[in-house]
Amino acid sequence: MTSRARRIFAAPLAIVLASIALSGCVSPEADDTGRYTAPIGGSPVIANETPYSDALRCLAGVTARRPMRIAVGQIADYTGKYESDNSGRKLTQGAALMAMSALAKAGVPLVERFDTSVAEMELKYANNKLITADAKGTPGDFRRIMAGSIPGSKYYMVGGITELNFNIRSVGANGDGGGTSTNSLKGTIGGNMYVMNVGLDLRLVDTDTLEVVDVISYQKQIIGHQLQLGVFDFMGHTFFDASVGQSALEPIQLAVRSVIERAVLEMMVRLYHVPPDVCASNFGPDGDPLAGPGDAPSTASNLSADTNVSVRATAMPRLPSNPLAGADVPAAPQQADATDDPPAGDPPAPSHPSHAAAHAATLKETSHEASRQDPYRWYSSADPDAEPGLRPGIE
Numbered sequence: 001m002t003s004r005a006r007r008i009f010a011a012p013l014a015i016v017l018a019s020i021a022l023s024g025c026v027s028p029e030a031d032d033t034g035r036y037t038a039p040i041g042g043s044p045v046i047a048n049e050t051p052y053s054d055a056l057r058c059l060a061g062v063t064a065r066r067p068m069r070i071a072v073g074q075i076a077d078y079t080g081k082y083e084s085d086n087s088g089r090k091l092t093q094g095a096a097l098m099a100m101s102a103l104a105k106a107g108v109p110l111v112e113r114f115d116t117s118v119a120e121m122e123l124k125y126a127n128n129k130l131i132t133a134d135a136k137g138t139p140g141d142f143r144r145i146m147a148g149s150i151p152g153s154k155y156y157m158v159g160g161i162t163e164l165n166f167n168i169r170s171v172g173a174n175g176d177g178g179g180t181s182t183n184s185l186k187g188t189i190g191g192n193m194y195v196m197n198v199g200l201d202l203r204l205v206d207t208d209t210l211e212v213v214d215v216i217s218y219q220k221q222i223i224g225h226q227l228q229l230g231v232f233d234f235m236g237h238t239f240f241d242a243s244v245g246q247s248a249l250e251p252i253q254l255a256v257r258s259v260i261e262r263a264v265l266e267m268m269v270r271l272y273h274v275p276p277d278v279c280a281s282n283f284g285p286d287g288d289p290l291a292g293p294g295d296a297p298s299t300a301s302n303l304s305a306d307t308n309v310s311v312r313a314t315a316m317p318r319l320p321s322n323p324l325a326g327a328d329v330p331a332a333p334q335q336a337d338a339t340d341d342p343p344a345g346d347p348p349a350p351s352h353p354s355h356a357a358a359h360a361a362t363l364k365e366t367s368h369e370a371s372r373q374d375p376y377r378w379y380s381s382a383d384p385d386a387e388p389g390l391r392p393g394i395e
Contacts, residue, residue: 050261052261052265058279059106059269060105060107062274069109071113074114074160075095078162091252098257131143155204173190175188189230191226191227195223197220220255220262222250229244
């Protein structure tokens with residue numbers, strides 16, 4: 001058979017073979033299970049965890065001793081970023097749900113304030129005596145509306161995702177090589193990396209007084225990379241061109257969840273006066289399971305000098321025990337058992353005039369603390385020459 005004949009028969013043969021192969025994947029008639037094809041994949045359902053989930057669960061033993069009901073309000077996406085094809089927003093719209101999950105991991109009692117539509121409808125029906133009081137549906141036995149039947153919250157949490165910065169810094173390299181003759185082997189290789197970040201601002205508010213008792217502002221960097229490799233060559237009267245590539249991006253929405261869990265973790269540790277040695281095994285030496293050797297080390301100076309809880313290398317210095325104390329105001333001594341602590345949102349009034357200034361300082365917003373600026377140590381915390389700063393310019 002001549003080469004011309006082989007080419008003539010090769011194309012129809014390839015089409016027939018492709019059709020036979022595809023017929024095994026998709027059928028024009030449904031099978032016994034009611035499907036035209038079997039879906040691919042078999043990945044099991046797993047827990048949606050972050051590096052801070054274990055530390056949150058560790059706090060459940062502390063929060064159970066002194067339950068304080070907390071509600072979660074609106075934690076919206078304020079970045080205003082949409083996909084280029086207008087298919088939706090870049091970031092999740094469920095940040096409030098992530099905060100609820102984080103609080104639940106920490107064992108904090110929750111009251112629903114985010115979506116009360118069903119409860120309000122039931123209340124409307126009960127007010128009109130349309131809902132029965134028992135499961136049997138006995139006529140005339142309607143549900144009664146009792147005063148004070150809905151528990152209130154002590155604090156509520158609100159905030160938003162305020163930053164989404166693309167391409168903070170990127171680096172790439174490409175190379176081509178091969179023989180000088182026209183039919184020699186030639187190849188190309190390249191790769192690049194890029195960094196972006198998301199930022200969160202969260203606050204905890206006293207429900208009774210509407211005082212902002214805690215403010216958190218955190219950011220997390222996200223990294224992605226791409227690799228490409230290609231080869232081109234002539235083999236006699238034929239040629240081939242092959243290329244392979246690989247790309248990966250840290251999940252953006254998981255980064256949002258990580259930032260929220262880190263913020264909730266710090267808020268709860270401060271709110272419940274958790275001693276620094278509790279759950280210490282869930283943290284690294286810098287008070288964060290993700291802290292690296294290039295991060296600014298935290299010191300025991302962030303804790304009260306007169307605290308009677310010993311500070312070890314594995315303590316949580318970034319999470320002071322007093323939720324209202326500033327970096328320059330010593331915290332009151334705390335025992336390991338938090339059951340006898342006074343409510344965090346109601347510090348006692350000073351009994352001596354000399355304590356007035358310190359008492360007033362405890363009510364100030366605490367977002368200026370140096371320990372909270374460690375995550376903003378430039379955009380590259382691995383730079384040993386970097387000085388603490390907030391969003392410097394990128395060269």
